[in-house]
Amino acid sequence: MKKERLLYLDLIKLVAVIMVFTIHFTRTLEYAQINFTTHVLPDTLFGMYLGSYGVTLFFIVSGAVLMYIYGDKEIDLASYYKKRFLGIYPMFWLAFAIFFTAKQIVYPGFAKGINHGTFLFTLLGIDGQVGVYTGTYYLLGEWFLTVIIIMYLIFPFLKKLVLSHPVWTFIIFTLATIASAFNWFDCYLAVDAYFFHRIPEILFGMIFIQYFKKTRWYMLIPSLAVLAVLGIFDFPNMNKIVQIWLVGYSSFIVLAFVFSFLKGKIVEFISHFIDRFCYPIFLTHHIIMLTFITKFALGRTFGVKEVWLAYILCWAATLLSSAFLVWATPKLIKLFSFLWKRLGKC
DSSP states (O other): OOOOHHHHHHHHHHHHHHOOOOHHHHHHHHHOOOEEEESSSSSETTEHHHHHHHHHHHHHHHHHHHHHHHTTSOHHHHHHHHHHHHHHHHHHHHHHHHHHHHHHHHSSSTTTOOOOHHHHHHHTTTTHTTTSSSOOOOOSTTTTHHHHHHHHHHHHHHHHHHHHHHHHHHHHHHHHHHHHHTTTTOOOSOOOGGGGGGGHHHHHHHHHHHTSSOOOHHHHHHHHHHHHHHHHHTTSOOOOOHHHHHHHHHHHHHHHHHHHTTSHHHHHHHHHHHHHHHHHHHHHHHHHHHHHHHHHTTTOOEHHHHHHHHHHHHHHHHHHHHHHHHHHHHHHHHHHHHHHHHHHHH
16 A cells, blocks of 8 residues: 655655755856845755755755665665666756756857766766766766765665664764764864765664654754754854764754644645656756856846846756756667667667
8 A cells, every 4th residue: 555645755855955946046157157136045054055945955865765665575686776867867867968068058168178988977877976986977966966876775774784783773873973073084084074974864764753653742852942042052163974964953953843734735735846856856957057047148237126136047957957858868768778678689
């Protein structure tokens, strides 16, 4: 029997998408040397950078969703990895092909000088993270696509640990991450971009959904207290990973409580929408902003109306491209499946 959809998880995912989209919009205005008089959202909430805030919520929700789907059944690894592969790579490759061609038309020769061998990193979807070390063909997907891919790869292993030893699993990974994060020495890769440092967030979502499924009062009160303290006082020397945990865990618990009361057709529509469109929005929004704003608004001054108009137009273009990817990707998969079968008969 099909499980009831936990709508609050999709609503939290929507919050994460809006945060990431909005902070990238602000950074794009700055990159385009546009003077602007207003922000759509503040750059920080509870002392944490808005982009980091959205990413941690997304990782927690991702762990929760995977555990909700697979937590009570045996995972057939072949079908699981096939499903995850088809859910990530065909759309990513299609989007890359479209935007690479479009950027080549708008900015001819932009990719000259890039080592052709690094295209392998693009095919694997890890060019955003490898790009901090060397030039790559990176265009879309952000650095955390690498973390998402690794999360899918190791989830069956994490699931076994969570089901057999949830407390010890969470404690050990948390302590190991603290030991690594407090001694981080990589001058190129940010401490929060290393996939190992994000495992505790994924585990948090998995454990929450497996053993609680909803926020209890004894979770809500300390979570509200943590957010209140972080919202009132500044902690400039706080380790970034610890900050991510405090804000991310507390916010997830509070949002899960608040959103659990939201029901009805509109909420179900939003849930269905973000389930289908989250990934293509995540893939396309940044390149669309960069191309649109830098091409048509470089060096201008934006008042309140212009900022909001540009914001809405960026959303519209992102949603249109996302809708195309949602429509075209299944057809592309069917086409390649058909061609593969035809070749098999030759």
